[in-house]
Each structure stands twice: as C-alpha cells, then as structure tokens.
Amino acid sequence: MRGARASTAHAREFCAERGYSFRASLLNPPISGLLFRNPKNVVMRDVVDALSTDAPFLYARVSARGRPLRRLKLIMLPLPRPLPNMVLLSTTGNVLKRLGIALQESQRLGVEGDFHSVFTLYCPSAYEVDALYVFSPDLLGRIMDAAAGCDLEIVDNRLLIYAPAHAFSKPGQLAALVGLVAHLHEKFDRQTRRYRDERGSDAALEDPFLRAQLTATETRSEHGHVVGTHGRRLRTRTTAAQKAGIALAVILALCAAGYWAGMVVTALFGAG
Template identity: 35%
Template structure:
C-alpha cells in the first residue's frame, strides 16, 4: 500500500541519499563506526561472508578445470554436474554477500551525511533500546539500527527495529520502523490502531481489552481505533481535540500510534530509516504536522494524583477557574493543580489475549492429528 503524502512537502536536504559517494570516504566512515562499536555488521555476518568468498575462490578454479575436462573427454556424470551446481551456488552466494556488505556500508554512510545535512545525528545501532513502547519489550535480540535523531524543536528519533521470538526450536524475527517523539509531560497510555495498515485483524503486536475502546466524534473512527485506560475517556477527548484529530487523519493515517509515559511513537512495518527521499518527506511531513500540536498537551494534568498525594494541591497557587480563563480552551476542572504525571491506573492499557494466533496453532495441531489418523 502506498504511503499517503503530507499536504505540503517539508523542506529538507535529500541530496546525500542519492548523490554519488567516494568509496574511500565510505571505508573511512565504516572504520569510524567500528572503532566506537556502532557498526551494524555482526561478527557472524563477517564470518559468513569470508567463508562464502573462500568457497568461491576455491571452487571457481576447480569449476574451470572441470569444464575443460568435460569438453576434452566428452564425458559427464552426476558427480560432475553436482560439483558444477555447488560451485555455481557458492560463487553466486559469495558475490551476493559481498555486494550486500558493501551496500550496507554505503547506506550507513549516506544516512550519516543526510543526518548532518539536516541538523541531526546518526547512530548505527543500539542494542536493547530503553524505550517504553509496546514493541520494545517483546522477544529477545532487540536491536535498533540506522537511527537518525533531531533535537529541535523537540527530540525525535527515526529508526528501524527488530526482535526475535523463539518457540521451541523455531524462531521468528519481527521488523518495524518507528518514530519516537519526546513530550513535555507524561500522558496516559493511549493507542491509535490505524485501520489503513491492517490486514486480517490488527497488525499490532499487542491487543487490548475492548472496554478500553473509545469512539471519537467525526470520521476519526474510520481511520483509527482508539484505546485509552478506563476512566480516562474525558482526558482522551481533551488530548484529541478536533484539530489534533484532523492532523492525525491527514498525516498519520497509515501509522499506528502509541502514547506512553512522555513519548509518542509512530509505528510501521516497513523501514523508516531508508535511502528513499519520498519516505523521509512523508515522515518529516507527518512529524512536522503533529509536533506543532504537542505543546498544548503539556498543559494536561491528572486530577487523580491529588488523591494519591493530597499535598500536591498546595504546590500550585493557580485555581481551576483562573487556569481556564487563561487558556484558549476550557480544560477539565483542576487541570493545573496536580504535578505532571499519570496515576497508576492510567499508565498502561490492560492487555487481552490474542486469540487469532492461538486458534491458528490449534487448527494446525488438529489438522495434523486428523491427518495422522487417516
């Protein structure tokens, strides 16, 4: 599915993504990443490439001699044909490995230049990133790669992420692209499940109890399913005012969204940090459209904290009515009295069991048992 484009293309320098590069500069940058332990190429990958190259170096001369012998003797056999196939596969594998390795080094070099050209920074890899989003606590071998970070007007991180889920002898690696935006204050855990990127059911790696589903006004429900903690419906309506809902519909309808602690995450099951200028234009446009509205979220306060810490009310001299008079919109009563934070019941959504994968496994097991009984 083609990603929707923002209404206006943001101004940024995409030339480093496509301009010719100096191989020597690429090698120098790869050495710099390696020296600080930020190279993405793992030891196992390097060993695999070296082995494939050695096999190709050994088998190519043997193949040449074998082909010459075949034509001079006029005889062929199964062993000869097998050797030819094995040697050909080894040679092709070696070439693919070397090309992939060189392309990965060039990609990292280009992304670093792209980040610098646009006032940002680049990091090759971060193992087990300490981010609170739903995808960052799953599986093992957690790894963020090709991180492009900006700090103005607020911290934003674009990255690719993967984790591995093991089940017995089998394992599956899941890959995501994400954008992480830092907020000014913690907010309730809210999830927007984008309907435009779903297949057979939600594509999110977690499911949530249906009692937490909240319907918003207008046509917002046609694009997103919103989940918020029970009792925080009024707060969600305050955070997702009509103008903010319009921004999400226009710019992020193909992205799943999670608000957790003082972060907003945009998720997609495609690479975010890429050499495709159109992808960066889309993402920069989406973030730029949303980030201008996040400032008003900094005014939100959780009244429930007054019950957890009654002394907090004495810390602020601002009365609820006075606060309402100053703001261009009317916040919930007592909005500015509690300190920044979220009460315990609003910090995380309640999860539910994902029945579709369970039913699928049960169906496979039932079919296997039935086939064995025939």
C-alpha cells in the same frame, strides 16, 4: 542486504547533513511502549537522534524478534508532560496488529465524527474524557493527513509512531520527516501542554522510576506531575493466533513426552 546497506548509508548521510547523531544499532532500547514491554526482543538500527533540536525526535528501523511482522519504522517524539497510555490504531496500516499486539476491547473508545472509519482509539478505563481531550477532531484530521497508515501510542511523556517498513525509504522522504515532526509537535504540544491528571498524587513522586519520567521543566512546575496508577498502562490480550500457537506447543510437548516415555519403557522392559 543491499536495501539495508542503502538505508544505513542514507540515514548516516542524512544525519551528517543535518548535524544529528547517528547510531548504527541500539539493542534493548530503554523505551516504554507496547512494542517494548519485552525489550530483549527489539533492536533499533540506523538510529537518527535529533533529540537536541528545536523539534526533537528519534527515528529508526526496528526489528522485533519473535513477532509475526519483524520490521517496522519508529518515530519517537517527547511530549511536554506525562499522559495516560493511549493508542490510536489506523484501520489501513494495522502495524501493531500485524506484530501480534492486541488490546483488551473494554478499553476501546469511539472517536468523534467520521473518524471512526479511519481510527480506533484505546484508553484506560475512566480516562475516556482525557483521551477525547487529547485526540480532538482537529488533531485526528492532522494525523490522518500527516501519518496515514501509522499507529500511534502515547506512553509516559512520549509519542511513538509505528510506521510500515516501507515508510521513509525513498530519497527525500527522510528530509520530509523533519517537517512532519515539526507539524506533529505543534499539534500535540497544543493539546497536551496544559493536561493534568488529578488522579495522580504528589506521593507518587516518591517512586524514583516515576520521577525519572519527568523533564526538568515539569519538575520545576507544579511540583512535578504524574499520571494516576490506572492510567499509566493499557491492558493487552492474547490473540487467537497466539492461543493457537500456545495450544500447538502444548500438544507437541505432550507428544514428545509420550514418545520419550515410550522409548524409556521399551529400553527397560523390551528385552524381557
């Protein structure tokens, strides 16, 4: 509790100094992403809202109820336009893996150069060229320097950075976060600003939920832009630990049912 109170005070003071908005907590945040596919299990705390700045971002401590790893840090950056759902996993941090989140291996894509020992990249089928266009060797090198040990997800028009719980906990690290965000904005904006998915159609804009993903700038340019249906979400899979948990739950349920059935039989016929 002492550490949580210190973190809250630190974030509140940081927002006051920078002119950012502060929120003590946010339940069930309306954010897309692997961690938020069941938003009822997610609580954001010590929320630093800098979305109105020149290098906009949102930062928070996140509690994920029902996950093996219950706490992490999240940084969210808006991107110039919607992109296919892509995930870059760090081989050292394993943040999403420790949350029990796993992706279907058929979506795994090898990255160029020596980065394959540092990162694992996932993208929807038929979007391999798009993923390598966005995650260029130059960008991967910058990520390795700026966000080592973090997992990254691009979903809709947002970049989500999943960081370990201990990240940005020491004095001065939140101030350094501003420079990190500006650096990432520069690199991702350069790689994504001109991206367009020709698989998406203007007819898809009839969907109000897709229209809501578009920023005002995107709506004014090119009559809006959306990602093709198959590129919007990656497919997840059940992990071995989750399968074991499901099997154990079934066994316990059957044992409980057998116990109560025996009690009923004893109550009905035991006296005879």
